[in-house]
Amino acid sequence: MILIFFLVASCDSKTKSDLQEREKVLVQKERKFAQKEAEYEALLNMRDSLRLTKSKLLTIDTIVQRWPDSISGQWNSRLVCRSSNCSSYVIGDQRNEHWVFFADSTGLFVRATSHNKNIQLFKGTLQGNQIILSKLLNRDTEQMAKMQINLEMLGSKIIKGTQIIQTKADCEANFSVELIPNEK
Secondary structure, rough: HHHHHHHHHHHHHHHHHHHHHHHHHHHHHHOOOOOOOOHHHHHHHHHHHHHHHHHHHHHHHHOOOOOOOOOOOEEEEEEEEEEEOOOOOOOOOEEEOOOOOOOOOOOOEEEEEEEOEEEEEEEEEOOOOOEEEEEEOOOOOOOOEEEEEEEEOOOOOOEEEEEEEEEEOOEEEEEEEEEEEOOO
């Protein structure tokens, strides 16, 4: 009988140790599951945040200003100096340039290219039928020049206005500007 008791006690002890080992494995699995659940929740939060950001960007994209179809595209310009107290601009001087009105996600722009391939980029704003273009020239030199162009749509085939160039050396030149669509 004692032998049976030891045998039963031995089996009972073995069963307890197996049970404790299983409990340890189960606790480890529960911890791993809890970690994965936390990671999943973090990913869901990140996804929701990205969706919110994307919807805000879509809202921003819908309010990005574009040039009207009647303005957007290529134009030929004729600039004539009307007044100047600058040595580099003489009254009556004429310039012909090729202008491209375009827009991107950062705003409205005009790229003006002269025959000698001098390229200027202007930032634009549109207020009704008024177009305002501005640019700072010669950023690397001490003699900064400010260029302001004010234009008005006079129909679908002509834009007229003025260009004012000012430098720190108290030099100012005024040009008349006339744009006609490039028919090419």
